[in-house]
Amino acid sequence: MTNSIGEIEEAGTLLVIGSNTTETHPVIGYRMKMAQRKGASLIVVDPRRIDLAEHADLFLQLRPGTNEALLNGLIHVIIEEGLVDEEFVRERTEGYAEMEAAVKKYTPEYVEGITGVAADDIRQAARLYAQAENAAIFYTMGITQHSSGTNNVLAIANLAMVTGNVGKRSAGVNPLRGQNNVQGACDMGALPNVFTGYQPVDNRDAQSKFKKDWGVKLPTVPGLTVTEIIDGILDGKIKVLYVMGENPALSDANLNHVLEALDKVDFLVVQDIFLTETAARADVVLPAAAFAEKKGTFTNTERRVQLVRQAVNPPGDAWADWVILQELASRIGLKWNYRGPEEIFREIARLTPSYAGISYERLEKEGGLQWPCPDAGHPGTPYLHANQFSRGKGRFTPVEYQPPAEEPDEEYPLLLTTGRSLFHYHTGTMTRRSGAIDSFKPEELAQISREDAQKFGIGDGDLVKVTSRRGDVKVRVQVTEIVPPGVVFMTFHFHEAAVNRLTSNKVDPIAKIPEYKVCAVKLEKVAP
Amino acid sequence: MVSLTINGQKVEVEPEATILQAAEKLGIFIPTFCYDPQLTLVGACRMCVVEVEGMRALVASCCTPVRDGMVVHTDTERVRMAREVNLNLLLANHPLDCLTCEKNGDCRLQDYCYLYGVSESDYKGDRKDYELEDTNPFFIRDMNKCILCGLCVRTCQEVNGAAAIEIMNRGFDSKVATAFNDPLETSPCVFCGMCVDVCPVGALTPKQSIGKGRSYELDTVKTVCPYCGTGCGLELYIKNNEIVRVKGDPSSPVNRGQVCVKGHFGTDFLKNPERLKVPLIKKNGEFVESSWDEALGLVAEKLKGVKGTELAGLSSARATNEENYLFQKLLRSLGTNNIDHCARL
């Protein structure tokens, strides 16, 4: 997030696109609803009539996979109606003319044809967004999990910059991160192309800094992403896979492909708290401590580094991940000698400019600090880009609408989109093993519209087989008003109905994110 | 700034301040049930009544703004009588089962009865007689214990926004209920359980806690929720190496005490019997328990045994920063940048 959770309530307009916030980020959802009750305009853009849509001033129900057309349409109206923040565009950005030319053809009527959203609603949304003193955009995987994900994000950036809604309170571009420490994992360089704090692995200075500090030789070309690693296994390039606290056997797109790879890899180590679907395929399983069983830090979606404290002991002989890693390092011949997480953190701060001013002592005292926090006297940064963008001027990038990689056809007439529910989390490793929660929501229910239920002769609660070009799952059906006709919605929490057997591993060419949000499927009723 | 006198002590406060806030500034205690600074002020419980010179009746200090020159008394005979009668009235319609009540020791009704010396009610008569509502796995509702302060209703409406509950009926028959008194499961309730945390008495009890320890036996640890990326602060209540209750951390700048169903009621996976407790090595297609030495030795050997480019690692968006740091440090030290995690999922 460029901005902070605490600023939501003061915003004039909230544009929530591709985010089922009240289910995936409930507490942020509360704030959005509070802001709306306080007088903010809430615009919700989603293919499904999600809970937040019920609280919205304006709900735009777009066809899945048409985000960039809609975003271009909003910018088109803003330009046409003279709502551009000209001073901001002039002083703080570049490339406006190219972007302006690109959105020229995205008239509300043209966009209506692509997205199915009424032209007048597009106009009204553009006005509500552009006329507010402070307007904030929120998005999650509904924007990124597309083969055009990068373009979607760029279009969002264009929209925010054209109205000057960057670099001030209660505005900005705010991706809501899905996992407790996904921000931290990225910050820590658990990515193929960067060290901590996004220092590129192919940058000489960074290389020499880390080489010197760590006292080892370092690879200099970026590595492979998750999807490439899976492909790499199948290609025979990757022989050993070490998985710490991840469950690709349920979470990754085109699961059959992933399972094939996990079965093929020469040696698979899985370090986790439960015997997950992935761990079950491992050669060695290492028992780890869970969140309340160890000390450390998490970094949340608003870049706030917070202390995690130990409350109970790990079960049996399970160890904290950092202990396991250190023990392993010593067996490999690396001379690590961390006495605890705090010492590791000091090293992180030393090597990471955006974390340089953060220490356990400060976290204990100040209750969390938002990076960038370059020195010990810095109060942290509630919102980014206050005076300038990281690269200097903000660059507008022209974006063209590009249809999803796989669309419904005669054979697979329905569009499957995936997401999460309020009661479960990710692959269910934790929530499926929480007595109360799992007893409350014990099984997946695929959402289909009344119209499709009628069309395919399926009733509420019926068992169906959902089939895509890549696989099939059996699941019971919930007939609902939430999804529009032609769309099926499933979550990926349930191994019994692992939706990623169906999804496509077609990825965005830049971000390498698979298109979880759109693939073509068919439904057949089956005997229970 | 406005200047007023409370119990003979002068205090200066902002003009928007209430008498209660001014008293707090002086460290003068005033009992409250229905007051929560995050919620609309309703002045309903009347526990916080005080005497203001020149005013005919007692006033609720929680929602009465200060005035310059105001003279307030918070502990006169008249005030004490009003509070004592108030407690007496509540007690007349409240089970006296403190011995088995989960809320014992952390109950404001109990605390104030102690403070004002009310041990049983003066008033005999009708009592509420509601069935225990025990149909959801998260918490029990015992409306016989409800004192109708309305904190849960306002929390549901003003904090969560679900507005699943309201006060049904009127007068003596008032009851906190969903529309049509349906079970919570078929209402807009999303089981965040924030109602449970604000309840000043034992009307709402988290099932996780039942029989697991008195509030004064529990240790509190502040940490961060293991679920989504919001990063809510949680207070874990611990007894005998077990989390027996979770509450949102009111001091967290992120969630200000707010929580959702997962953070609130979803930490019991920690003690799930399926937890991995020892290293496992697959031998002939079967997992065999092993020592750390053996398992780590084997892994070290395999990691060293391939070229860096043949090695890949998936780090964890659920592990700590320190652990992610060490993971990438380890893999990079082994000569590979093939490191990723589920950021894209």
Add this chain to the structure above:
Amino acid sequence: MYEKQILICAGTGCVSSGSMHVQEALNEELKKHNLQDKVRIILSGCHGFCEKGPIFIVYPEDIFYCQVAVEDVPELVEEHLVKGNVVERLLYKDPVSDKRVSSHMDIPFYSKQKRQVLRNCGVIDPENIDEYIIRGGYSGMKKALNMEPMDIINTVKSSGLRGRGGAGFPTGMKWEFGYRSPGDKKYVVCNADEGDPGAFMDRSVLEGDPHAVLEGLIIAGRAIGSDEAYIYVRAEYPLAIRRLRIAIAQAEEYGFLGNNILDSGTNFKINIKEGAGAFVCGEETALLASIEGERGIPRPRPPFPAVKGLWGKPTCINNVETFANVPLILRNGAEWYSSVGTEGSKGTKIFAITGKVNNTGLCEVPMGISLREIVFDIGGGIRGGKKYKAVQIGGPSGGCIPEELLDLPVDFDSLTAKGAMMGSGGMVVMDEDTCMVDLARFFLTFTQNESCGKCTPCREGTKRMLEILQRITQGKGEPDDIERLEKLALSVKDSALCGLGQTAPNPVLTTLRYFRNEYEAHIFDRRCPAGVCKDLLSYYIDPELCIGCRACVKVCPAEAISGEKKEPHVIDETKCIRCGACFERCKKDAVKTR
């Protein structure tokens, strides 16, 4: 040209005693005698003397007929309208002198009154704006439209007008708060949620002179800077609502409502909101919540509505009678207005007088009149020659006034000093047959039932007070119940959230103050001095009077009476269920109670 006018009362009281049927019959009868072009029938508002309804007045001679039935109409037409003879038997008969009185000005019920607010009620056709205008209507508004807001407010302030809803807050001061509250949108609200049992002052004004209320609202709007008003009126007042709607439509047609009223630049719109009958919605904050579509539950004050009222906007809220006073003040001046009344209470007050008096109905009296005058002159004294015991003033939230205080002047401050309150004007007169504990129980039953349940003292406290009172009236009172009740009542009064809860204990506290001995008799002697509380009654047979006819033995369902024929009978108290059958059956009045 009409030769005669006949006013038939079309207030709710007379309508329910049949005035509409009388009107139909009269129409028929006039046609029969071909008088329909010579006699004009006017359906008027309430005359207040509901006890004697339907009321039927013939002008120009001003002959006041009462309790006119359909069967009387042919005679009235034949005798009075055709032959010119007054029908003596339908005139009002003074209960004291036993003489027939032909003009209503000679009836004591009217002669002690000062009908200022009710000046048009029973006189004009409330559905005809011209009749209101002819009698000076809307001239106060016209004056106000040419005045500066503060001048209007100062006029109202110096008139001494105080809110007629009950609490008696100075109206001008309230308006000034509204005027001084910053805001581009402000509201005026008329509280017409008259809820006290037996009270119908506001209904009569709305039914009989709706334009007076509208005029008052427009003036208030001009004064505080509001362009919109709501009248919150109970749905149980369909006639009032209908007449208000007609009046609003007429006022709009005449340009008294709408945009740029009479070229003054002032805009004003009046909406009607029908209330659903909760007593607590008469409390101003609950009323505002109800208009907003929320549950009708009081909110804490401050902020007062004048600062933060309807939809959070500054709102001036007054009661019907208050607004109806305003046009008079503007028209005749503050000095004229304040010439009537006492030091602290100016003008008049309307009361709905009911209970054990000869004349029940509506009366408007100058402030400062004594209770004795109201009860004995206007009310015509206690019915059936019984003894006066008390008057409950202020409705269920008020208190009772015993005989020794009958010379108390009726004004806001004197009543409050005695534990009662002016209230909105309900007045229930009790005679010696009224049990004061039972009376307190009766009123508590009402307020307990109407408690919204929001605050603890009212929700739980009224319930417990009622239970104690029930216990006492059932003969199960405990020695410390009086102390318990008194402590509870004082506490509830002192700590409840809104006016309903704060005043609900008044009947308890005043009966305890003035009739404590009755409580003691119930508790310690297990006796109800008034003989009302059934459970405390015991029947016995006076052997001196009993002739041994066995009639009582036969009717007794409990077989509690024994005795030989022609011998005095005896009631077995342990078997008696106190049904009273023997009491009613005995021809010799030998069955007695104690």
